[in-house]
Amino acid sequence: MAQRVLIVDDDTRLSAMLADYLSGNGYTVHAAATAAAGLTDLGRIMPDVVILDVMLPDLDGFETCRRMRVVSDVPILMLTAKGEETDRIVGLELGADDYLPKPFNPRELLARLKAILRRRNGSAAVSRVLRFGRLEIDAGSRSVRIDGDECVLTSYQFDLLVALAENAGRTLSRERLMDTVKGEALDAFDRSMDVHMSRLRAAIESKPKQPVSGVTV
Incomplete structure (x- = not known):
């Protein structure tokens, strides 16, 4: 189709x-x-x-x-x-x-x-669930939950979060993230990754209970 x-x-x-x-x-x-x-x-x-x-x-x-x-x-x-x-x-x-x-x-x-x-x-073709404390990432349904409540992300933010989750504990450069998520090199003056990261951080840290652990954004 x-x-x-x-x-x-x-x-x-x-x-x-x-x-x-x-x-x-x-x-x-x-x-x-x-x-x-x-x-x-x-x-x-x-x-x-x-x-x-x-x-x-x-x-x-x-x-x-x-x-x-x-x-x-x-x-x-x-x-x-x-x-x-x-x-x-x-x-x-x-x-x-x-x-x-x-x-x-x-x-x-x-x-x-x-x-x-x-x-x-x-991402939708992969059926797996990643869990980090309060955070649950369902790659199959492309959904994210914090304490069981759905967290709404854009398609790009979701892919960025999955890339971070799959590399939990590792330090990833902006260039590596751009290459992993977008499949292209990062232009020296491209601020899009910073914007996406800021929006992702705001989305998953919006819950007031306690910080989400395990995935650094």
């Missing part, structure tokens, strides 16, 4: 070009020109991944990302303005899994989509 891609971008020419390109590579593509339509399609289509532009006519991509995260853990690739580091950081803080500055090469976008889906599908 072809994997479903939802494009949320008011640039209809770009969306049509991407739809043609991705369809030619085996994906089923749906496009929405507004945030409202994208949020509706998220529940209707149940996409495997979302391509979300920052600039939308009704809601901006940041608020749209935040609202998507309330109802879904679908991987989100945000399209940002070239050189706008702030946009990229804000998008990651709100739950995006990756970002791509405009203009971009469609081949790079395809490569990033494949990497996102490979991480998600690869």
Whole structure:
């Protein structure tokens, strides 16, 4: 079954070009020109991944990302303005899994989509539960619980937590984590790993009882 891609971008020419390109590579593509339509399609289509532009006519991509995260853990690739580091950081803080500055090469976008889906599908295919004190990580169902209560993480944050859990007790550099989780080298000016780590720490340390032991983030 072809994997479903939802494009949320008011640039209809770009969306049509991407739809043609991705369809030619085996994906089923749906496009929405507004945030409202994208949020509706998220529940209707149940996409495997979302391509979300920052600039939308009704809601901006940041608020749209935040609202998507309330109802879904679908991987989100945000399209940002070239050189706008702030946009990229804000998008990651709100739950995006990756970002791509405009203009971009469609081949790079395809490569990033494949990497996102490979991480998600690869982790889902492994049936095992990792436990560290109060923390329980179910790789098969891609769920995390603290004291039995579910902890909501983005797809990237989950993969990052699994990488840390599988290397518990070891010191991992930012470069090693990027290579393990994302499958690519870390750019010297790339702050995405710091943002993901900060968000992951906030998520799993939000419970007030006592610190989660065994996994250092």
